Amino acid sequence: MRIHVCAVGRLRTGPERALIDDYLTRFDRTGRALGLGPAQLHEVEDKKGGGMAAEAALLERVIPKASVIVALDERGKLQSSPEFADQLGAWRDGGRGDVAFVIGGADGIAPELRGRADFKLSFGRMVWPHMLARVMLCEQLYRAASILAGSPYHRA
Template identity: 75%
Template sequence: MHLCAVGRIRSGPERALVDDYLKRFDRSGRALGLGPVAEHELEDKRGGGREAEAELLARAVPAGALLAVLDERGRVMSSPEFAAVLGGWRDAGRSDVAFVIGGADGIAPALRARADFALSFGQMVWPHMLVRVMLAEQLYRAASILAGAPYHRE
């Protein structure tokens, strides 16, 4: 799996949370045929806006990878539903999945239109750095659900 995101998370609480949840996902996900997650942090140093960020993001997505964007217009789902989606991709032989998180202005429409899947964490707009933390936690939660571990309780 790939987590392709605009912006770099420097040391601090967000970095610690992302690292912790991705490490947990790596440990539990490998046994399930999920992961590890490769993190791709991208910066548009020229200030070209969403379109320039979209170019950087598109280049970071491996050829043939399923493109999953995090977008407020995406599908809102429960954690068990998200786990089922990940398990379904795995069972269908999708060896590469790239989760894409745009910058502060979101994902350019052209890249969003190319996506195979769009996920939303609700109608509220979240800072893109927090979305990365939330995605990392949900990946770990999904692996826990698929493993039947007690982390997730309904």
């Protein structure tokens, strides 16, 4: 099952980019034997300043057809890391070919796109900068693959 991280904004070289690249590489290595991956980062940028609606249109273009759409949203479902791993495993075992995690820009995800999401995931009631949300998601993807593989990375 392919993983797509679809996000508004382009990360430049720096600590966030290094962490994302590291966690996605780890995810690909760990997930390959489990039928998870590869993981890809799709970045979109609204250079015309059209707001959430324009960002949603750009995101729609990079979300693969027939994929499970997961919106990262503060109003979404809170899950533990093992619950998140189980959810990924269930989508994989259910024959889903693609899962697209959608991270909006500074103003969030347009209501129309958020409404199309199959699942809404929250990293807590606090609002996180969208660049950090990417890092947190990529780490949780790697952690989920590690949990499914029985690796000691997750010690809870």
